[in-house]
Amino acid sequence: MRKSVEAEKIVRRPSHILRGEATRARVLESAVQIATLEGLEALTIGRMAKVAKISKAGLLGHFKSKERLQLATLAAGRRRFFEAVVSPLRSDEEGILRLAGLIERALNYISNTKGGCFFVAVAAEFDGREGPVRDSVAAIIREWRSTLAKVADQAKELGHIIKGLDTRELAFALHAYELAMNLDLHLLGDTKAKINARKFVRDLLISACTPVGRRLLTRKG
Amino acid sequence: MRKSVEAEKIVRRPSHILRGEATRARVLESAVQIATLEGLEALTIGRMAKVAKISKAGLLGHFKSKERLQLATLAAGRRRFFEAVVSPLRSDEEGILRLAGLIERALNYISNTKGGCFFVAVAAEFDGREGPVRDSVAAIIREWRSTLAKVADQAKELGHIIKGLDTRELAFALHAYELAMNLDLHLLGDTKAKINARKFVRDLLISACTPVGRRLLTRKG
Numbered sequence: 001m002r003k004s005v006e007a008e009k010i011v012r013r014p015s016h017i018l019r020g021e022a023t024r025a026r027v028l029e030s031a032v033q034i035a036t037l038e039g040l041e042a043l044t045i046g047r048m049a050k051v052a053k054i055s056k057a058g059l060l061g062h063f064k065s066k067e068r069l070q071l072a073t074l075a076a077g078r079r080r081f082f083e084a085v086v087s088p089l090r091s092d093e094e095g096i097l098r099l100a101g102l103i104e105r106a107l108n109y110i111s112n113t114k115g116g117c118f119f120v121a122v123a124a125e126f127d128g129r130e131g132p133v134r135d136s137v138a139a140i141i142r143e144w145r146s147t148l149a150k151v152a153d154q155a156k157e158l159g160h161i162i163k164g165l166d167t168r169e170l171a172f173a174l175h176a177y178e179l180a181m182n183l184d185l186h187l188l189g190d191t192k193a194k195i196n197a198r199k200f201v202r203d204l205l206i207s208a209c210t211p212v213g214r215r216l217l218t219r220k221g
Numbered sequence: 222m223r224k225s226v227e228a229e230k231i232v233r234r235p236s237h238i239l240r241g242e243a244t245r246a247r248v249l250e251s252a253v254q255i256a257t258l259e260g261l262e263a264l265t266i267g268r269m270a271k272v273a274k275i276s277k278a279g280l281l282g283h284f285k286s287k288e289r290l291q292l293a294t295l296a297a298g299r300r301r302f303f304e305a306v307v308s309p310l311r312s313d314e315e316g317i318l319r320l321a322g323l324i325e326r327a328l329n330y331i332s333n334t335k336g337g338c339f340f341v342a343v344a345a346e347f348d349g350r351e352g353p354v355r356d357s358v359a360a361i362i363r364e365w366r367s368t369l370a371k372v373a374d375q376a377k378e379l380g381h382i383i384k385g386l387d388t389r390e391l392a393f394a395l396h397a398y399e400l401a402m403n404l405d406l407h408l409l410g411d412t413k414a415k416i417n418a419r420k421f422v423r424d425l426l427i428s429a430c431t432p433v434g435r436r437l438l439t440r441k442g
Contacts, residue, residue: 037349039260115349124345127408128258128336138408172401172417179404180397187348187359196393203428 024062027052028076031069035077036115039125040070040133070133077118078140084109086147096160096205096213099151103174103201106144107181111194116186119144120179145171152208160213170208177201245283248273249297252290256298257336260346261291261354291354298339299361305330307368317381317426317434320372324395324422328402332415337407340365341400366392373429381434391429398422 030051031043045066049059063069085105092098110117119141126134145168152167161167177197184193206214251272252264266287270280284290306326313319331338340362347355366389373388382388398418405414427435 039346121345121349123404123408124342125260127404128342134408138410141404142409169417169420172405172414173398173421175404176397176401176421177394179400180393183344183348183362183396183400184393187344187355188363189359193393196390199390200394200397207424207428 020062023052023054023058024072027059027062027069028073031073032077032080032118033114035070035073036113036118036121040073040122041125043069043073045069067131067133071136074122074133074136074140078143081109081118081144089151093216095155095158096209096216099148099155100202100205100217102148102151103178104198106178107194107197107201110178110182111185117178117182120182145175148174155213159210160216161208162210165208170204173204174201177204241283244273244275244279245293248280248283248290249294252294253298253301253339254335256291256294257334257339257342261294261343262346264290264294266290288352288354292357295343295354295357295361299364302330302339302365310372314437316376316379317430317437320369320376321423321426321438323369323372324399324426325419327399328415328418328422331399331403332406338399338403341403366396369395376434380431381437382429383431386429391425394425395422398425 027048031048034042034047034051043066045056045059045063048069049056052059059069063072085102088105089098089102092101115121119137122137123141126137148171149167152161152165152170155161156163156165156167161170177200181193181197184190184196202217205217209217248269252269255263255268255272264287266277266280266284269290270277273280280290284293306323309326310319310323313322336342340358343358344362347358369392370388373382373391376382377384377386377388382391398421402414402418405411405417423438426438430438
């Protein structure tokens with residue numbers, strides 16, 4: 001129902017606005033790719049205007065400034081990651097299997113992305129600076145961590161995870177293996193990286209589980 | 222004995238060469254700091270000449286090109302890390318305590334360095350590119366991993382680590398917590414990061430230990 005209302009809204013928009021949105025989406029798609037490989041500083045107005053085949057003034061009309069373009073690129077990267085990794089969790093069985101599914105999709109997403117994790121790339125670029133771009137990178141990474149912790153909290157409520165366990169610490173550790181896999185795959189070219197990461201993630205999950213949780217986790221192989 | 226021969230060599234060098242070495246060392250010290258915060262691409266000849274208070278031609282006399290300067294900066298950063306973290310291992314008791322000491326010094330080094338781990342910063346900057354700078358970053362990270370694995374192999378020979386355990390996988394996992402601590406400290410500003418990393422490192426080491434190794438590890442607190 002909601003989707004058709006959204007669709008109607010789009011249909012009612014004048015065609016020059018639709019064209020503008022398509023341009024904006026096209027610029028942001030390239031921007032996420034370029035920033036993953038070369039960093040957010042590589043997103044100059046001149047370069048992105050060339051990529052989008054529009055004038056610099058046209059590009060500035062869409063994004064106002066380089067910083068606003070960087071922030072929009074972060075938002076686009078976040079949306080893409082959350083759609084691929086977090087949105088499907090509704091079809092996972094609630095509890096420990098949902099947590100396992102979430103981290104498995106994150107490992108798949110990172111290993112299938114050319115240049116690796118967009119957020120790791122831009123985190124290293126901006127962690128020595130101040131400002132809204134750095135704050136936005138940090139907020140997105142915190143959001144991912146807290147998503148992991150919340151799903152782990154649900155698993156705890158369902159009795160799948162040990163009561164005394166700190167789910168924010170568990171999220172830190174799960175994320176650690178994502179970071180290491182990303183480094184090994186994309187810098188060291190180690191094809192064993194994903195196998196390693198999955199093994200240690202599984203060990204972590206099993207050590208966090210109650211007997212009930214462990215049965216669920218090992219049931220699926 | 223060997224040291225005094227080295228010292229003599231230095232004494233015999235003409236003074237202009239000694240001055241040259243001091244300038245080179247000074248440039249590289251600043252270069253490591255700048256690259257940690259802003260990346261290796263920030264090391265332009267113009268900027269580094271200004272930092273060193275010499276002419277561009279003078280700086281090029283020392284380093285030949287921006288790429289050679291980047292490579293020399295990586296070598297300087299590597300030397301610094303290995304001197305602080307790896308060299309003291311001779312005074313650690315051989316085996317599991319040496320491995321624990323090694324990783325503890327690495328966590329200390331990273332948490333005490335402004336801007337965090339130099340190699341994480343430049344790994345993210347260069348993992349999407351080709352060339353000698355990328356190859357050098359990868360080689361240094363591989364060397365660190367293999368140092369961890371070799372020390373773990375010694376611990377295995379001494380019966381401190383379980384026979385069937387893959388020490389390269391253990392090195393991957395130990396490194397993962399370094400990476401996560403670095404991110405949490407320097408991007409998220411989470412002061413709990415080091416406590417988290419030490420906890421999970423300890424859990425990993427304990428799960429890798431034989432009963433003998435475990436007694437050694439827990440003896441020290």
